Amino acid sequence: MTQSSLTVGYVPGATPAKWVRTWAQRHPNVRLTLCAVTAADAPAEVRDGTVDVALLRPSAETSGLSVIPLYAETTVAVVPTDHLLSAADEITAADLTDEPILLPLDDVVAWADAPGMPIDHRPETTEAAMELAAAGLGVLIVPQSLARLYHRRDLTYRPIADAPTCPVALAFPAGQPSALVEEFTGIVRGRKPSSSRGQAQPAPKRTAREKTLAKQAARAAAGKVASKPGKRRRP
Incomplete structure (x- = not known):
């Protein structure tokens, strides 16, 4: 079907x-x-x-x-708007070394050597982790699109220059x-x-007679051009 x-x-x-x-x-x-x-x-x-x-x-x-x-996607750190890291336009992994890190169960950032100190409690979703970040319980590391998707007025985010992309x-x-x-x-x-594949149809193949007629028409057109008198130059 x-x-x-x-x-x-x-x-x-x-x-x-x-x-x-x-x-x-x-x-x-x-x-x-x-x-x-x-x-x-x-x-x-x-x-x-x-x-x-x-x-x-x-x-x-x-x-x-x-x-x-x-x-x-760029990987970012989500922090409260009054957090010290919000003063910078961009941060590095070293800036997160001593920070508590929120790690939700649906985490999608594949960062094996991620900096910081993961807190024991793991929220079920990234959205729930945003609420904990807003409460100042830790920094949340996510793809930039998720920081935008779950945006809150009391949160901001900063790109992590040396983090792996998502x-x-x-x-x-x-x-x-x-x-x-x-x-x-x-x-x-x-x-x-x-x-697009499947959209354009291949041109149909011409028969031998069609090819012969096309060649004859081309020679006839060339002969007419060759025999056409040119303009005479004035002495």
Whole structure:
């Protein structure tokens, strides 16, 4: 059966809106449904078919999936607006050495040697950790998009210059993707409509007679140009 709709999953912080708009322009008769998924569950949602394709963070376990890297986010430290670190435009890992660090259970920053002193209590979600950061219980290290997503007036964030970046990727089941998944992948990767796979039809091959007639027409046109008298120069 031909697939008639596409379900796209996306993790918190991912922003598929621009690609959805492009899809609506190119395929107005094919429904695209967005489905919010958690960072931890995103790979399983793709594998079991809950979503056809997902924007996820490849720090999660992605076996059985085709994963296409898209971009990498800046890693930032979230602190109260009156925190000492808020005075700088950018900080380094050394600035966090003596800071208590909040580490939520849904942490997506793959930083093996992260600085600071993790506190014993681990909030269940990044959003819950934001509340603890606002209360001054610790610094929260997250991708910049999550700092923006859960923004609060009493919090700010600063880029960590020497921290690893947080990648975002497009994932779908390994193997031959469906035509709609392949088309969405092309949109995400910036493929133009004229170059989309499956959109342009190959030019039909000419018959031998058509090739002969074309050559005769070309020779006749060349003969007319050669025999055309040129303008005489004035003495």
